[in-house]
Amino acid sequence: MVDPGGRTLIVYCDPDRLEAHLKELSPADGRLIEALCEGVRRFTRFDMSLLAQQPRTLMGPLDWARLGSKLLPHVGPLAQWGLLSARAFGARFKDPLLRRAVPQMFAWPEILMMAALSLLAYTYTGNAGFPAGASLEFSRSIERHYRELGGQIHYKSEVERILTHTDGGGVGRQWAAEVRLYSDDEHRADYVISAADGRGTVFDLLDGRFVNRGIKRLYDGHLPVYSQVQISLGVDRDLSAEPHWVTYLLDRPLTIAGDERYEIGVKNYCFDPSLAPAGKSAVIAMLTAHYHYWQRIYGHRLYDTEQSQVSGIIIDFLANLYPGLRAQIEVVDEAMPLRYERYTGNWLGSSCGWLLTTQTMPMMIRGMSKTLPGLHNLFMAGQWVEPGGTVPMVCALRPQCDPVNLPSGRAPVRDDQELEYLDIMRAALGDAGLAHFHELCRVL
Numbered sequence: 001m002v003d004p005g006g007r008t009l010i011v012y013c014d015p016d017r018l019e020a021h022l023k024e025l026s027p028a029d030g031r032l033i034e035a036l037c038e039g040v041r042r043f044t045r046f047d048m049s050l051l052a053q054q055p056r057t058l059m060g061p062l063d064w065a066r067l068g069s070k071l072l073p074h075v076g077p078l079a080q081w082g083l084l085s086a087r088a089f090g091a092r093f094k095d096p097l098l099r100r101a102v103p104q105m106f107a108w109p110e111i112l113m114m115a116a117l118s119l120l121a122y123t124y125t126g127n128a129g130f131p132a133g134a135s136l137e138f139s140r141s142i143e144r145h146y147r148e149l150g151g152q153i154h155y156k157s158e159v160e161r162i163l164t165h166t167d168g169g170g171v172g173r174q175w176a177a178e179v180r181l182y183s184d185d186e187h188r189a190d191y192v193i194s195a196a197d198g199r200g201t202v203f204d205l206l207d208g209r210f211v212n213r214g215i216k217r218l219y220d221g222h223l224p225v226y227s228q229v230q231i232s233l234g235v236d237r238d239l240s241a242e243p244h245w246v247t248y249l250l251d252r253p254l255t256i257a258g259d260e261r262y263e264i265g266v267k268n269y270c271f272d273p274s275l276a277p278a279g280k281s282a283v284i285a286m287l288t289a290h291y292h293y294w295q296r297i298y299g300h301r302l303y304d305t306e307q308s309q310v311s312g313i314i315i316d317f318l319a320n321l322y323p324g325l326r327a328q329i330e331v332v333d334e335a336m337p338l339r340y341e342r343y344t345g346n347w348l349g350s351s352c353g354w355l356l357t358t359q360t361m362p363m364m365i366r367g368m369s370k371t372l373p374g375l376h377n378l379f380m381a382g383q384w385v386e387p388g389g390t391v392p393m394v395c396a397l398r399p400q401c402d403p404v405n406l407p408s409g410r411a412p413v414r415d416d417q418e419l420e421y422l423d424i425m426r427a428a429l430g431d432a433g434l435a436h437f438h439e440l441c442r443v444l
């Protein structure tokens, strides 16, 4: 991260190295820096997938007690970082570079420090990284494995409707029984598991017939969703000596798609030779975007003009940094939120469902239902059944969507059972342990 005066913060994932570097930049922020780096160390020992191993809406008192005892050693860091955003944490620094850079360190300022520190910690331990060949190779390896296990995949088979049947001559329970494709082919199903867009599943594929107030509220637009613009360039220049990701902090903003931008992040993928021919580089800039800004002009010539304007501003910016680059650009690709929506079906072009923020953290802790009220044998999976999205989260949620773990018709846990679990925790942990646990509950 580079400020307008050229001061540079390097975000090392090694907490010792990060601590030494940050202290060099700002000795006056020593205590905050130590807390930050200690947070990274603590999260190297925390397995976030613990939170996703069982559907919490179906957990009974003993399940909660088991989860509680596994979380207990981590109550301190969870309480300290679980409800603190990078923006709020960054504001505590005295040093002007750190005040500006810390909120941007993890790409968006509303990210919870718990998620941010885990990201650094898992990168440090080798538990997180970049898949060689990027998302395409990653998907292909899953496809290969699935086919080896006997699975079949039907590409280009967009579902138009999930069809339901009713028991007892139309008066009994409703079942998800078939899917109808846009080709009008219909496929019978023992279970229907939708890993497609949450809103589309509930309100389009099922016509909004199986909802309650809570579900309607989830999709009324009040929760934070991240829509983005990505400008990608293929350049005839070797940028492998440059850092793979630099965020430039600007004095004077660039106005892009109606917003003043004081930060521009630029990545190059030279570390993966499969992504560009030798001697060339793939470069991207990714920006937050307002879906409705683009939706208003979709289908008009203005849309194309606006897209080219955005890439033009980014290219001007890069050409300033890398003289001669403009003439070396061989490919320009502009992806706006509507493109993400068109390709993935995701509501508002969201890249990860609802963002994990202080507002949505309680949804994650309480867990969200993977079923719909009044409909049996329909399960929802993917980035719309817990806030935060991302590939690890979606994968960690997999067991929750397994029909074996979700016997249809099992009643969700009642409020009095949730209270009972605290009694069990007291018996298991004693009052001191429970006090620690209350601290965690306060975070929840």
Ligand SMILES: Cc1cc2nc3c(=O)[nH]c(=O)nc-3n(C[C@H](O)[C@H](O)[C@H](O)COP(=O)(O)OP(=O)(O)OC[C@H]3O[C@@H](n4cnc5c(N)ncnc54)[C@H](O)[C@@H]3O)c2cc1C
Pocket: 157, 158, 159, 160, 195, 196, 197, 200, 230, 340, 343, 344, 345, 346, 350, 351, 352, 353, 381, 382, 383, 384, 389, 390, 391, 392, 394
């Ligand atoms: C540019 C970008 C960069 C990202 N970078 C990262 C990253 O570095 N690390 C990370 O962990 N996460 C990253 N994410 C987030 C991550 O990709 C998502 O959270 C994750 O892919 C969500 O998985 P999913 O299975 O829920 O949904 P998706 O991956 O969106 O898959 C949904 C699938 O359903 C299909 N579908 C939709 N409607 C229908 C229908 N009616 N019928 C049939 N099929 C349908 C779609 O075609 C799509 O294939 C990124 C996302 C984006 C957009």
